[in-house]
Amino acid sequence: MPAEPPKLLDQVRRALRVKHYAIRTEEAYIQWIKRYILFHDKRHPSEMNIPEIEAFFTHLAVHDQVTASTQNQALAALLFLYRQVLHQELERPIDAVRAKAPQRLPTVLSRAEVQAVLAQLQEPYQVMAHLMYGAGLRLMECVRLRVKDVDFAQRQITVRSGKGNRDRVTLLPDRVKEPLQRQLRIAQALHHNDLEQGYGRVYLPNALARKYPNAEYDWIWQYVFPAERRSSDPRTGIVRRHHVDESGLQKAMKRAAQLASVPKHVTCHTLRHSFATHLLEDGYDIRTIQELLGHSDVKTTMIYTHVLNRGGRGVRSPLDG
Structure with missing residues (x-):
């Protein structure tokens, strides 16, 4: 019997480890990819492209009201998935509602x-x-x-x-x-x-x-x-x-x-x-x-x-x- 191909998330983990990503980054990327798949009713990412990615990011910004840095991390995770694991190029640049980065001054102690x-x-x-x-x-x-x-x-x-x-x-x-x-x-x-x-x-x-x-x-x-x-x-x-x-x-x-x-x-x-x-x-x-x-x-x-x-x-x- 031919061996079954590794599951998608196992492929992601292997690709991240080959490129020496930190374990915290690995955990974060896995969680974002899971959320992306669940958001689209467990469709395989290879069947989706820019429209589905844009819908996910708009949902993060409008419904979940995530910060700009959180949205950027999610984007990095999905770009890694498509480019390094699926070897699939995106059809065009992503055009979605983006979270606005707040202009805040840091807290400083005397x-x-x-x-x-x-x-x-x-x-x-x-x-x-x-x-x-x-x-x-x-x-x-x-x-x-x-x-x-x-x-x-x-x-x-x-x-x-x-x-x-x-x-x-x-x-x-x-x-x-x-x-x-x-x-x-x-x-x-x-x-x-x-x-x-x-x-x-x-x-x-x-x-x-x-x-x-x-x-x-x-x-x-x-x-x-x-x-x-x-x-x-x-x-x-x-x-x-x-x-x-x-x-x-x-x-x-x-x-x-x-x-x-x-x-x-x-x-x-x-x-x-x-x-x-x-x-x-x-x-x-x-x-x-x-x-x-x-x-x-x-x-x-x-x-x-x-x-x-x-x-x-x-x-x-x-x-x-």
């Missing part, structure tokens, strides 16, 4: 508010928050940080595969050196214990495990902030020590802001916004800040010029004389 929030955190979350504020790291860049990418001698951190799959170098604050070294000693003791028990492997990206067979056991490849427990890799079933779950840090940040009585909507990303704004206040040029943040376009960085603590674009109110 320096005093930042210190008040940081003071309410416990380790390891406090040192992680210090890195997000002191080095401008994104949440996932912080939790995915590996031992080899922290350079105490050069006072720098190398961010690997950041947004847009780009590497960059940012600063390592002096204030965080001592608590970070303590965290590394804790992580190293955990790694040694794993090795003694026959474990000690860590996930390596982009097939590095095949190129360097023993690297997944090496200390330098381990996560700076490892999870408390070992877990099974959802793709391979291999038991490894993954990085700490980001949800714990998110909850700790929310709680810290409440304890510090900061009357703002504070998230982990608020610390990165504050990092950029405070550097601008200190007189650093926009290009330097762009490089530290890893923005591909300086226009993205320019938004922080609008949130400097000067009120009304620097205009002095007539009420103040």
